Amino acid sequence: MKFDLATLRALIAGDHHADRVVPPSGFTAQLTVFAAAAMAFLAVFALALSLAAGRLAERWGEELARSATIRIVAPLDQRAAQTDAALRILETTKGVASARALSDAEQQALLAPWFGADLALDSLPVPRLIEVIEDSDGMDPAGLRLRLAAEVPGAVLDDHSRWRAPLVQAASRLRLLGWVSIALITTAVAAMITLAANAALAANAQVIAVLRLVGATDEYIALAFIRRFTLRALSGAAGGAALGMLAVLLLPSASETGGFLTGLGFKGAHWLWPICIPILAGIVAFAATRAAARRTLRELA
């Protein structure tokens, strides 16, 4: 039984008479459509999770990877001098694109959520912060720490790696989990279609015998089943994916306070991805039914 372009064309174009040679299966057909729809609905959410986690990992990685902070913790009368010393060291440090000390107003704004807008920085032992932006080559944090320890005793370098790595790793894992879920859903669809196709082929052994007696080729018989199951999976998955997209669309839009949960959805071209789900379901159904048909027809020969 071979499948070439002509076979694929026949599958897409369909043949009303060929479709009718296999008896209608009623309730089981509806179950196949429903199962495909449910799987597609779940796949849309797994896809949304995966894409959102991917965006998050990228954003966190980009925003944090190229920046570092130096805290100057020193008595008030030495703080300015140590800050200047640290900035001088940074000017000559390889891999540092720019460095600047945060102004009082900027530091006040950073602390405002906890201490209010009227905080007097002079009344608290707040360290001076220096923002360091790295160039594309990146700096050597260990070397910089040694130089700062020697020349600026109150300087503490924080290159964000301590808390950046677990966050990026968590987002990456979440993305992987999404793709694994899609792979599992695809496998479950293949298993479900295989079971349904096997049942249909076994139930129609008599029909197959009659078709063979009158000169039907295995390809003709297989196509009648393949087309039926492919269309069921395709239509069910299209409905499920459409409902899933609608549900994602109705999720609250992304906001700073909502964090990751409200960012769960599709952005821009990512809306095209769920359209692939029914196509994938159709391809899986085609392959699963074809394999089941080939096996059964060989056994019935």
Added chain:
Amino acid sequence: MIELENVAYSYGGGELLSDISLKLAPGSFHFLTGPSGAGKTTLMRLCYGALLPTAGHVRLFGADARGLSRDDIAVVRRRVGVVHQDVQFLNHLSVTENIALPLTVSGRHSEAKGGDLDELMSWVGLTNRADAMPPELSGGERQRAALARAVIVSPDVVLADEPTGNVDWEMSQRLLRLLIELNKMGKTVLIATHDLSLIRATKAHVQARVLRIANRRIQLAGADL
């Protein structure tokens, strides 16, 4: 057309047929007779590629059956019309659709419309049963529908396995007349039957060879009728 050369067929450790040689020439008429269980149906199945011999050679239209793929066998079956005693139909299709099935599966469904199909339905006397469903047919109607289905693609050979087994005498004569007509149209006909009256009734209309299976072998049962 169909040729069996020193064919043997074994099943379940026992040999059903042994050293069978048979040639179905174009336009010939054969009866295959013998007691129940002698192997008539097995021999018929060998003649259309449903079974392969365990020894010897079966040649279907010049090709060794062993070398044919399942698709090749399907093509052979479009040249061999088969009628069984326990004829099977697709019960979800009407009688007309069942009769047209060989055309449908060979991509020639458009030929199933119009005068030729009406003429065929009329020839087998099923015009008024065209839209009936197979379970609604009587035994004789089922056999006639099976015969119409077997000949709709104008095959070279018609194999009928106990075609009159489930019908009364009058209907068996009617079926026999149809098969004789087919032979007169140039078709090769092989009828497996244990009904000797059927063979005798053919005598007046056509020259037929009677082959008898006994003790796993084929024998010429007597002079040509």
